[in-house]
Amino acid sequence: MLEVMILSFGGQGGVTAARILAIAALNEGKFAQAIPQFGAERRGALVRSYLRISDRPIRRHSSIKDPDVVAIFSEKILGIVDVSAETVVINSKEPKIKGRVYYVDASSIALDLGLISAGWPIVNTAMAGAMARVFGFSIESLKKAIGETFSGKLAELNVKAAEKAYREVKEWNA
Amino acid sequence: MLEVMILSFGGQGGVTAARILAIAALNEGKFAQAIPQFGAERRGALVRSYLRISDRPIRRHSSIKDPDVVAIFSEKILGIVDVSAETVVINSKEPKIKGRVYYVDASSIALDLGLISAGWPIVNTAMAGAMARVFGFSIESLKKAIGETFSGKLAELNVKAAEKAYREVKEWNA
């Protein structure tokens, strides 16, 4: 079982990213579970979401304390959370921290595509793209998942964002 | 323990009569309990109230099924309830039924004194007077009880009614 923790600011779409990836996992023939942070957070605050992916049905419902992968939706988060995991996926132009790090400039991808809400670039699909790549999902599984989540023009843009990040995500080890 | 059932129409004051007699019993150095009918009755309907008098504390709270004394506040009640008890106290010019019967014209006593409410003669204190006599209470105990229950002019009138009935109640056996 793969356990993933997503760190994002409210409004960035961490929860949605987890759900999209869960659907993508299902499309890959796996079992999956996406858990939003259990909180009453306002837009802007730090949010934790969780994602489990497994070949067998997932029974547990508790939060993930020791994730295999941590996904970081904003560099600023590094300033307020101590991140330690084998694998990190980060929205950034550079790797920024130590370990096995996958980095992608999801903010720019989102901004370029006009995926903005209340001033925030909505990086969820771009980050989902990067993570899908890290998890070894096919881009098709992911695109289908995005298609089920959004509709119309929005779906199109988000698919584009995911594809771009899927392509552009870079690995770095240190 | 003496167990008494009072039958009256709503508005006639059966419940008040039971309470006054309980206070009178206390004044006589006894224990007593007055139980109103447990119901949602409107003015006019038949009401049962209960009275227990004893030399020892009274513990039970259930209703009285087999009373020693039945007090009947209106002759009309005879038409709708089967009354059977060793002793009956009735508001009537005549005994009206068989057994050991104490009768007194409580309606006239009340009407004469102007004890009327919504067209009804309020016979409670007159009937309490008759019952007190039957129970062997002193008139003083009863007067005190009435004094605690009513105030001013009303107390006076009710004491008069009770005294009159206490004096006038007649015994009859058949």
Place this chain on the structure above:
Amino acid sequence: MECMIAKPSKGAAGKTGLWRTFKPIYHPERCNLCQLCWLYCPENVIDVSEDGITIDYEYCKGCGICAKICVKNAIEMVREEET
């Protein structure tokens, strides 16, 4: 469940005629058949016909509204006999 379902029935409170202290007595000769007494009888015990009104004494509670409402004084309240 059945015990908490009730069906329409006269006399839900029994023979409420027993509640009366005063009894409405109808004087047909004074009546103009205006039906006001019928309209305002809360107990719905007055019936009207071409010949006048009838009062169902089994249920009439003797409230006295009919007598008050009748401009013709065709209803009179009299003290109920104790029987």
Place this chain on the structure above:
Amino acid sequence: MECMIAKPSKGAAGKTGLWRTFKPIYHPERCNLCQLCWLYCPENVIDVSEDGITIDYEYCKGCGICAKICVKNAIEMVREEET
């Protein structure tokens, strides 16, 4: 019981300056000290003095209201640097 009693304290939500995408930059030379920005700053992070205003960037959420309200254009919103 104590754990459900809270006392006044800045930063109940942490350093909310982190929430900013845009940052208000003050241009004192354009300011007329009308204090409207102070009045309408929802986060209460603007302080006024005779010399102008100061913004507490530790908590300013970058909502942009101050910039909009300022008739003098003395506050400008600029994209926050990712650091």
Place this chain on the structure above:
Amino acid sequence: MVAIKDLSKEKFVLPGTTACQGCPHVLGLKALGMVLGDRAVLVVPAGCTTIIAGLKDRASLKFPLLHVPFASGPAVATGLSSAFKRLGKYGIPVVWMGDGASDIGFATLSGACIRKDDMIVIVSDNEAYMNTGIQASGTTFWKAKTTTSPAGKKEEKKDLALIMLMHRADYVATASVGYLQDFISKLERAKEIEGFRFIHLHSPCPPGWGFDSSETVEIARMAVKCGAWILWEFDGELKISAPSRPYADKSKRLPLKEYIRAQRRFRHLSDEDIKEIEKKIDEQWKALK
């Protein structure tokens, strides 16, 4: 106005109810039966009508009738009206509630009204919680004595109908058991309209107010004649109803004192008190004009 002779004689209130002698609610319910007949489906929150509706297996009212919790009336009617619509039934949910039910259930009433749910709500207002033994309610008359306002109620009577008017109810009227024909014509109108219809019915109660059971109608009429209770109707526009119209002219009004002195609940009032009330009545008339 329908002539008395032409009113339906079918009995929806069956003789031998548990109501007190001279009960105002029963008068209202009779009128309801005359107009709505078997289209009325009653929703009855706790109150005197709970008792009046019957005991054990015997119902005193020939309507389909649901007894419901005190605060729930209009919401239950919302559900019922939805059922009638969906199942193509011709019933009209009628919430028959007391003034007390309109206190505890005011949020419910307000909610159903702003949704414009399809029902007729009648608040039969005897100006106190009678079923529990004459406690003061929001609509208890100013300065009236009740068991919870032993020195007289300190607050003015809540003006339910005006408040419902501000809710934009589809139809609002005041009525009185002293003017049944007026009430009947209002019910006729309410029956024709769809949506949320509200009638505030003035219902003097003999034991609760302290007057003889024969005087229910008279006391109700005195309230109108002295101007304390104003009959009006909002049906697109607000109109004072015929029985009240003469009393817009203050000089035509019955002296308030006569109304007040006829009731035990006002026995403690001074002449000053009465004057104070009179002033408020004037204001009330002004507000409606």
Place this chain on the structure above:
Amino acid sequence: MVAIKDLSKEKFVLPGTTACQGCPHVLGLKALGMVLGDRAVLVVPAGCTTIIAGLKDRASLKFPLLHVPFASGPAVATGLSSAFKRLGKYGIPVVWMGDGASDIGFATLSGACIRKDDMIVIVSDNEAYMNTGIQASGTTFWKAKTTTSPAGKKEEKKDLALIMLMHRADYVATASVGYLQDFISKLERAKEIEGFRFIHLHSPCPPGWGFDSSETVEIARMAVKCGAWILWEFDGELKISAPSRPYADKSKRLPLKEYIRAQRRFRHLSDEDIKEIEKKIDEQWKALK
């Protein structure tokens, strides 16, 4: 009107709250602190303010503050005000509630008002249940889209302030976070009066209505300028407040369209819809004059 410079600079809202960027509630709370200072004792039923007030041991608001169940606010204040009176304390209970709380708690609000209990009630109206995720409330604007009115709300906005006026509250006003000085002067007036004081505060919410966080004040002002939100005050008599006065003249009003088109919740509206709403606005102005 107090000059901005003379307003108290003491902070009752402490920086670093959990409110969203551009939150209107916080603006209202700031004003409250400026006027009532440490006399205000807040009673806060569930709503966004529950969160805004702080987390864990850290309170964002420098008032004594009781969190209370959703429907209970004014009743809790009744108890508090009794305690303050008896114990000789100078506090004023202020019920700070959302529009949603005024739905479920409408009976409570109504009850406290008719008792004329001593408190200030402020309904900070962001026209939906925001804290639970933008569900429609009684005061949600006509035709606005919410998660429970996905095709737009079918009922008109409940006119809370007028309804409270009909309750004979001791003081009633409408206000807007777009005109804080007007709100502040109303709070000043409310502070001087004893009894039940009610202020209906218009509070546009960026995420709930769908506009940028920088536009809270602008949107609030647009509502006033297009006449959709009318600022008025009842203090013995009803007066339109200064910021709204120009818009009594229809020709002076901002085209409603501009207000509507600035918000995502109205994205689905047709020009017809807007015209319909415009008509209602005219009626509203008529009713107030």
Place this chain on the structure above:
Amino acid sequence: MRKILTGNYAVAEAVKLADVEFIAAYPITPQTTIVERLAEMVERGELNAEFVRVESEHSALAAVYGASAGGLRAFTATSSHGLLYMYEMCWWVANSRLPVVMAVVTRTIGPPWNIHTEHTDILTLRDTGWIIAMSENAQEALDLTLLGFKIAEQVNLPFAIGLDGFQVSHTAEVVDVPESLDGFLPKRERFFVIEPGNPITVGGLTENECSMTIRKEMAKDMERVGELVRNSGYVRDYDLVEEYRMEDAEYVVISMGAWCGDMKDAIDILREKGVQIGMLRLRFVRPFPKEFVEKLDCKVLVVDRNYSVGLGGIIATEVKSIANCDVHGIVAGLGGVDVGVDDFVSMFRKFVRGELKGWWP
């Protein structure tokens, strides 16, 4: 001083003796006469309290909550549907650790509408953190109300006193009313007081652990109640239970409320016939008098005037969960069905013979 008082009037007397400062209540049969009497006392100046006529039970307890949070001694009373309508507030008050006292006149929950006694209503409080006492008669109604204020303020938990509807509430009996309390009820420190100048915020969002801590603390304080009842310093001695003819009992009846008086009369009758039977009357349901139930080593009959659909009598369940001996439960007198001395004589005899079924009648 000995007086004839109904249970409801006895409660009102206690509230007066306790110098209660704030009362808010909403009428419901059979609770109304408590409230009416208090309104009258306040009106006459016999009791210097504020009496607020609220618009619902939810608001009654909300107002009482506010007054108590503001530092006042506060009281309310209700019954059945009223209790259900204020149910949310009951939880709120308990978790807030406010020493509110409430009389609950027990009554059947509808439909059908039924105003007679049943204990299912008051038992809905059993998880909330309220201390729950159940009186047998008017005397206890008075005494437990007074004890209630004392103990509530000692442990900072709200206190509910049950009175059987009509059987206690409306039955007038001999009650010994204390003339004065002689410092029995001093004012005590609260966990918090809401007042101007003290900017605390109470009840907001916290760590999840706080909810858990709060329950643990309540549990701990609840455990102190037994000792406090035994050492209250009240004019009469009380304990969480009453033991009646338990000396050598082979059979023990457990129950609570007004009909326990009838049961005692029945036990006397059976004792005369040589049956070794006694009774453990629960005067308190919360805290549950575990220590008394644990030590029983005889045949136990629990008579429940309440019912949990899908499981059984509530007290029987709780007794069974604790007792170390045979426990038989019977559900009786729901909806106020009258069960008196004769019934109990025959019920207990059937029990002794092992013939008792689950419902009576």
Place this chain on the structure above:
Amino acid sequence: MRKILTGNYAVAEAVKLADVEFIAAYPITPQTTIVERLAEMVERGELNAEFVRVESEHSALAAVYGASAGGLRAFTATSSHGLLYMYEMCWWVANSRLPVVMAVVTRTIGPPWNIHTEHTDILTLRDTGWIIAMSENAQEALDLTLLGFKIAEQVNLPFAIGLDGFQVSHTAEVVDVPESLDGFLPKRERFFVIEPGNPITVGGLTENECSMTIRKEMAKDMERVGELVRNSGYVRDYDLVEEYRMEDAEYVVISMGAWCGDMKDAIDILREKGVQIGMLRLRFVRPFPKEFVEKLDCKVLVVDRNYSVGLGGIIATEVKSIANCDVHGIVAGLGGVDVGVDDFVSMFRKFVRGELKGWWP
């Protein structure tokens, strides 16, 4: 069809599949997404039902009561304070024998305000006459909602499905959604329907005995539920409980809700270490699955995510009242405190070693 759905969306899917005709609900976290989803379905015409936005939970259930009394299939959903606010109506609906279905997303009762899971809220229904089921995951949330309609309409009792707040309600997981129901949910006769032309009066004052009769009848019909669940004809088989690795268990854990998944993982780990441990998961709390508890003859640990102040964990009390073996209770995870696989491993090991205390953590 397999989909990724949250528990709340799974419930909404079930409501749609059940062709519900009337929905009234009031928002409360974490129930809201059920209601929003249903509003959307109705709006889009996917579900031909009336959706009413009421002004409170009391009114939500009142409207549902009215619709159900009028003959419609009706649904609502709520949580914690919402449930407490509609509590009076819960009793009314049950006694009225209306087959209403309600989702209860479990949440801690405040203060302090806390939106996380705890089962104390849904357990306040345990006396009322509602059938109470508790799902472990989104799949069961869907299945039990569908079963709920069937069984409610078969026995004329309302049905509540519990979902752990967030853990089930908001966790998106794989759910197998039936394509259609093929006559699984036919319309059934009701005890009564309120409609014009049928002048019956329901719920008025009756003899006291009626209240008793009603409870007896409810008890009887409640007893039929187990059999009906087992023979429901649903696409998946269900029973009142789930037995997990019970074959040869010396230790049995009893609990309910979302964390039972974590417990199963913990049990697997302990099994691997040779501990003979299994689990009896309560899928239903009412009717209480007595028959399954009675037959246990091993060491039982009840893990309660709820608490009755002054007594203890609620399920532990009920299990103890029935079980014929040693039962130990622990109260854990109140206020949503996270308890996961590791915790359970260590909790169960302590239990086996006889070292477990009453609270976790």
